[in-house]
Amino acid sequence: MRRNYLPGDIIGKMGIEKMAERLLRPRRGIQRFKHPGEVDYEEAAKDGRDIHLTIDIELQRLLTERMRRSGYNGSIVLLSVPSGDVLAMVSCPTYDLNTYRKKYNDLAGISRDPDNPENLSATAQWSRINLPLLNRAVGGAYPTGSTVKPITALGGLGAGKITPNSIITCTGFYRTIDSKPRFRCWIYKLPQKMHPPLDLVGGLKNSCNIYFYEVGNRLGWRVLTDWLKWAGFGELAGTGLPEERTGVVATEEYLHRYKNRGFVPSDAWLMAIGQGIFDATPLQVANAHATIARDGVFLSPRISLEGAPPQVRRNLPVPEDYVRKIREGMYAVVNEPGGTAFKHWRNARPRLDVRVCGKTGTAETSPQRIDSDGDGRRDKIVRKGDHAWFAGFAPYKNPQIAFAVIAEYAGSGGKHAVPIAKDVLRICRKLGYLRSK
Template identity: 35%
Template structure:
């Protein structure tokens, strides 16, 4: 049987149809590809070119050099040292699991504490993934070598060189200068990222915090080209950072050291504040005990911080700025001025002091420190011998409203306005204050207690020094300040800050300041004065001062104060305020020695050491020539 012949014509027709369909499909596919290429390369060229560049070009912040802090004479108080730190860029590491594995691997190379790792994880949550996050600061040469050798196994890990803050004088001036520390989670949430890009530290307290905007500088940027591993190949463009300005304090570090040593060698917690009454500049502001700020820079360990924070001596507490104490008898010159200003007394009017004072119709006795009393006493003798009864009587005559109005003019009861943060305001009580605070009426006995610096009245050492400076200047006031000048490090140009005058104390006769000043010189230079034995006998210049002893607890009506039977923390505070030279004041000082007992024998000699250091010429050893011998 023969086969049918193949229909070649039909076969060719079928092939041609199929080829046509295939050709159309190929054409359509190439048209889609061409359209897509045109959309990518023409329509959206700029967008994708930018993405491509960002894949190989990064904008890296360059932190500025932090300004340095000097004392008035150029002694370095806070500077910068070259150091190396380890940081990790999250986007180069990968997932969370890979990051944890990397941290475990780093633990085998360098020592990493739990606090460092926990802080790193907190910053990791807040930082962009393309920014490096610091993990460990101040790497040793050995640690850098171990990381460098293994760096090919450590994706995203880099060692950066930078400057770390250092405080070369350690505990000296720690409460004034303060310290910087790592930016914490709360600070990171509120800070402007543009201002702190690339920065890991910020001022925490003291001048470092109060002048953060001045010291910080302005961040710069580098546009860098990187390889596939994120390593920098070259810098394409650079905007240099602007260094922070240097800060010169009003403090004389030599006088400051004398103040600090005076307190520590006498073994008293407390504060000494010295001010130039002519312009409000602080000469010294010491708080004892102190602490070393250096461990705080890159994170103090938990054990050391707990020891500082729980110490009963409270070394982290700035007593000069935040401590609030009854002023005791140091308030009496101001009370005397109030009495003269309101014509409640004159310089010659007197009362009889029999050792106690009683309110009309009451049995309670407000006792004088001298059990037998002072006899017939005028304002001169009342200040010189510190007669309590005179000022009980004067306070009752004035009333709390007039006392508050007059003392308020010296800055009591409100912050002085010093250029440091976290200043306490003290307490200048009033009838309204007691009603708001205790829901009680103001009693005459409350006024009597205020008259000798007890009761509700509280002052800070800074307030007392500022008020003393105002008295020294005959009622003229200047705002206390800690910074003397700012320096542009690039131009080496120093700009001094002007003194800030405050409203003067209102007085009908300016001679009242001269009278009270004369009475205060009797405190120191008269044999009847409460500071004569400890200070006046050894002074090479005239001092106007007032001793003070402030009760820590109340002695019962029929009991006697016996220091030998009390615990140290219940002993009276010792205070002294003074200015010198009395006829042309250049320094005003306030001293508080906690639980020191007597202002004349304890606090006054401490103030004398500070005034000697400032006013007397120094010998070759640096000690004041003619300094007073110990009492």
């Protein structure tokens, strides 16, 4: 009997059940007989321990329903700022735990058409596109788009490359002495073509790519990657869930192993705006914004009160008044005319009496391709477009919750993710997680 298991025993293979298998599993009793009928040694059976999660089941249910109503695949993550507890962790589409074993082949995308066994069933084909078994909150790695810009700003301030008053001029394109103007600001498509000269708050409010290209250039790839890692990117979030992915931060080792090259200056520029060789999970994005809400204190997220790794706490080397300027910029994103979330936040009725800080993101990404004919090549595009993000925290003055919302292939973060996030915060207000102001 190896490790208290016998043939036919059920074992946790995913999620909390795998993480806490050692605690959840009961221990069988033992009787040892010296002679028939004569017990030489006896050990009583022991029940497994209960595991208490930080998830609010009603909040989880309501947010899952809201994500479903959006019509998009995606994720919503909600964290307690003071404790780092995961309050909700939504991944859509999902599945019914009561029918998981019965429908596993459908969910895994391997069931066959009963009328034509050479072909996948319609349900399996749907699953191969929509991936219901993927826990997007911790296992989906996405380009973050502009949601990473507050962290880039944190690095620029902490490394002394900018101050809150540093002015950077947007010309619509970014060029250095030895580069062609290939890197554009998103505003180049609009009639004005460029932003006015911007300080830190203006750079965040307008989500100016040129501002953050320049911050990334001043930092350089090595220092920028250090700051991204200090904020929790490129490493496991720390919940202990086996589905966690580290995401990608373009280190020198990564580039040599997977790209067969070293760094070029544009790697830092693109990472600074959440593009290029950089991606992250929704949980990592939410926790990075929680770090800003704590005035630069990183705390790894916690989902279980038992069986999880110990929480990691570290102070990022940035003065608190600098971090508060980042929060001021994130407040302007949502609450001031011209902010990238302002119009869509204001138009998403009804009104919310909580002041929110946030950052939109519209992340360019590759189309999703599948193998359409079983020859091993992903030859068919099934989804394409930009990922829509909105992340932040609330309330402004005394943050209690941090959040991240991603809608896959939805388009503009302001247009598609902001209304979902506003409903998320309305639900939090209703359930008592937020006070006004």
